[in-house]
Amino acid sequence: FLPTGSKPYQQYVDHDQSSLVSILKEYGYDCTAIHPGQRSAWQRDTAYPYLGFDKFIDVDAFTVNRTFEHRLTSDRSSYDQVIAEYENRGDDPLFLFNVTIQNHGGYEDENFRTTVQVAEAAGEFPQAEQYLSLTKKSDQALEELIGYFSQQEDPVVILFFGDHWPNLESGFLTQLLGQDSDRLSFENIMREYEVPFLIWANYPLEGQEIQQISLNYLSGLLLRSAGLQGTGYTKFVEQVRQVFPVITANGMIDREGSYYKIGESTPYDDLLNEYAMLQYNNAFGLEGKAEGLFSIG
Template sequence: SFLLNSVRWGYILATLFPLVFGVINFFVIQFRSSPLMPWDFLSARTALSITDNYSFTFNYRFVFLIIGFAFLMICAEKMNLKIKSLRIRLAALILTTICMAGYVTVVKSERTTETFKLYHTLFAPKRIYMRNGFAVAFITNFRYLHVQKPVGYTPKKAKEIMSEAKVQDVSATSPDKHTSKEVLLKDKPNIIVIMNEAFSDLSARGKFETNEDYMPFIHSLTENTIKSDLFVSVKGGNTANTEYEFLTSDTMAFLPNGSVAYQQFVRQPMPALPNYLKSLGYKTTAIHPYNSKGWNRENVYSYFGFDTYYSKTDFKNPKKIRDYISDESAYQKIIETYKNKSPEERIFTFEVTMQNHGGYDKDFPGFETSISLSQYDGKKKSDNVRAAEQYLTLIKESDKAFKDLTDYFQKEEEPTIILMFGDHQPADNVAKPILKLNHINQDSSVEEFQNGYIVPMVMWANYKLESRDIPMISPNYLSGLLLSNAGLPLTGYQTFLENLRKTLPVITGNIYIDKDGNYHQFSEDSYSELLNQYSILQYNHLSDGKNRVNDFFG
């Protein structure tokens, strides 16, 4: 009002501002099951690019709130009060600005959180917003815009931890127990990694029956195969975080809750799996059958050392399922990169698929749902049941495409290892029919809530691989597991993590799990020394480029 010299427009804007934020938050929660964060505005372009596949649904409370806000703005339209004195307006404007700045500064401080006993340790961000209120929770997150330095961090301390990691032996994790780098590199395999969009097995949420198996090939795959439940840090969105954890071996546990590392913290070249494999002679290729700039991938892939990056525009007449390029066509691009290499070359190809992306409650011409939830047959099906059935149909298509890919490389003489894992589960609305069947309240315990963060991991090779099931793992450990089973040397960082995995097989942005299967939150003191060592190494890797020990990270 003081800035515009109009109570009318000041009141309208003051009403419109929270309305817009509230509506955005409402839909963000619908799409990915977590609330709006300050850094989400960095992802606005990526988010807007996929909204066509979503249905915008409203409930009666949403409509009543819109009507209420509209009524307030109509009332404001009748106000004609103006302040003629410029001096009074400027004084009031300065005072208001100081008060607002003071409020933000006080609210985002840790002392305020402690004094008013604000929620900040729960594993569900949505609950924090519900308990603290949108404004307080949103502003509090501003203090997480930068990575905090770990307790006791110095470059010297990081080097001490590194020196200890280098002398530890992890050769037992390698199937051939090679001791020489030259021997390891003599007959190296092609390496293919697929991070499959929203790929998950909903049986992690509870038991249910379907008219046919939605994942027949992967469920039956046993020969030369390693499988595990992969615990990830995100659900329903923020795909790039799982990708970041895999490619760097860092964890979201030491980064701000809800942040996106690709957009906030990766700002320059840094050691990662692609440039390490490039140093071993691999030709490195990234593939993503969608927009090239999503999640800042165009820059990040260059920073990480990919030689080539293929995006949506590099696919000619691909098969589409719904509005996205299918996994079948996506995998044909992998085969194409393999065919185009010379016989003496080895490839590392990393693909992030798009077929299964969210938006499961719309009808698409040419796409028919083939999987049905048997317990709901013969009943009127809700939007959530139809979404679950569409989702499971997509998973079956992914399963078939993965079978075709492995069938192709099974016939090839060159050794090839393929790792596929999901980036996250779909948003909670897809799992609601399953939770309902099993009478499950996902907020009843940390363990139950974390079932929403489990996705499949499957590693297959066309050569002799010791088949086994690993009970649980997290993405930060996957590159070490992959290189060990490819018969390749580990970096110092991966060596440290392979030893850490023996004690803490899962570390995510939400929880960590010890070797006995106990779930822990980061507010606990359990294993604090081990976690602190890891956080010191990660800080040196990601945030202290000036003092980074590049050789340790590869």
Template sequence: AAVIRGRKRKWFRMRIFGRAALLACGLLCGRMVFGTDQLKELGVSADVWDQAGAYRERGMLGAFISNLEFLNVEVPENYSPERAEELLMAASAAADGEEGTRLAAAGDPVPAAESRVQQPHIIAIMNESWADFEEFGNLSLTDGVMEYIRSLDAAKGHAYTSVFGAGTSASEFEFLTGNTMAFLPPGSIPYQQYILKPSESMASILKEEGYTCLAFHPGERSSWQRNQAYPLLGFDGFKCGEDMNVEAEESHGYINDRSDFRQLIWEFKNREPGEKLFLFNVTIQSHGSYTDPDYPAKVQMAEEPGKYPMAEQYLTLVQETDQAFEELIRYFENQEEPVLIVMFGDHQPSVEQSFLDEAYGVKQEDMTMGQYMGKFRVPYLIWSNYGLNAEAPEITSLNFLGHYVLELAGIDGGEYGDFLREFQKEIPALTFSGYIDSEGEAHSHLETNEFDEAIGEYETVQYYRMFGK
């Protein structure tokens, strides 16, 4: 009887395995027969924000097939793991040579990396839809929206993003990993499609340096599948809105930045003695849409108040961020332990197109490549309570900004950090939408020019780090 039961179990397992194999073949065949465009015509498309909801609404087959397009990341031309390793080693050798030359010229001995800069607590704030429309010089508003931040003694510049109006997780992926969306399929969400195993990030690098790495987002825990991605990126913990230890106040239906920043202060106050913190914060206050009838716009167009209701509500939120950030800085400037704070936007907001045309000073259909790239430009600032002995680059992109923060904090970013630093000498900003060269000229990825080789090398190294090992 035992033998018979054993055979039945074996037969049952083989039957299940066979059905699973047939299902997999069927799904792949379905993807080949029904391309993504055909599926969209039938009402089947990937919901990259809510994968669980997509499976419930469209069924396993439709949702799975529509997601297959994101699994196909093209292998770079002439790719090999050996070539990628050579590029990384060459970048590190170049970086070591430059450091030695600089110190020799100054007559200084070469110090250990950890002794060059006192390693601070690091707070990185990716502020939802934070953009600076005043910088274009075409708006007349009833009130300034970044008065405190403009007055702050901090390193400031502009970073280019790969997304506009949405796609927050793409921006945090770029900042944390140093990878760019430029080499990934349109519409893909790395947290859901590619971060499926432990992956190097700012968090994993800082963790090796003895930091406790915590992430905080005052929204839903599972949005963009952060709850699954963050541990794989090296974070020790993740808090969302329901985990907050301070009172959660709202502005236009979302937890506001004042409450958000007070949670950061709480985390700092409640750290263990001697503990070094890396706090990564994704805010939610200024999330769209900007149509809350119970949230009056205090900042309006000076000549015609109420002309752009959505944009004016958004600008009022930006002013709230400015005031909340002042409260954050007032706290940390009085702390004895060194603290470094970086804040940047994830993308520009989705508001009235007519407002955007007025802010940019040109209609979208008439934009040059440089003006078009302006749609993907956000501000960033880096402040410390101990003084920064460095000037921030005026132009960068989010995939480079994270490693620059590590450098300022005295943290070795490894071979990849060296590679990114060398790459920026030629191309200081590179995004899904285009790139900026060292002369400040904007380029489309459709161009064929002298930058192709460098971009190809970056693609090779990124593919190796994400898929090729």
């Protein structure tokens, strides 16, 4: 519901915010953010404390040896830091928010050894093949991380998700989407932000395949996977998900599979308006904030 192109960390997160972090802190969690980049990037160094994090580990605070993929900190190193934080945790439960950087663009490193080729078009899309080779390395690092935590006695739940497709050759995107990448339909523009997500735990979880969901709902799924109650606000957001499983800055998809661009009228505008008002109250309400809606108390 924020203006298209806005940067919330830099523009709006300038005071304490209710968040997944603040909910977990109410449950007694220590909360740590990890990002193998500069502290000031996207003003994480100021935004993270306002979101409730106790500690922020940037590239200069890594305690593990770092390896690199196309000049960026590898996912394996990022996961090694996660494991180091886990092994050196205190008596309280621990929440880690880790933003990896290995597969960030661009994909034109001439010294990078490509291991994945595009079927029936090998060598035609070197950027795509470099990106896919990087994601293969991410898969291997992910396997090692899950292997480590599968052996731990403490209950551990991990949520993995991405943010958007990489910026690759237009010809590759045209082949992938079946439409000229310079004249994409609204549905295909939405597809460029469609990424997989996974919730894994080292204890039994009820298996569920969710075909469509947007980022704003993932914290509720994570809380339930960890056996934790949410707030009045998170319960309302889950009700919204049953009607609008996808709400993004670009557009929305309702439960019938209908697409709506931002600003278009929908049959559920009253519900969306209520959601927008609650988000506004959380982010900007200050003295008028309905605190009870955003806490577990």
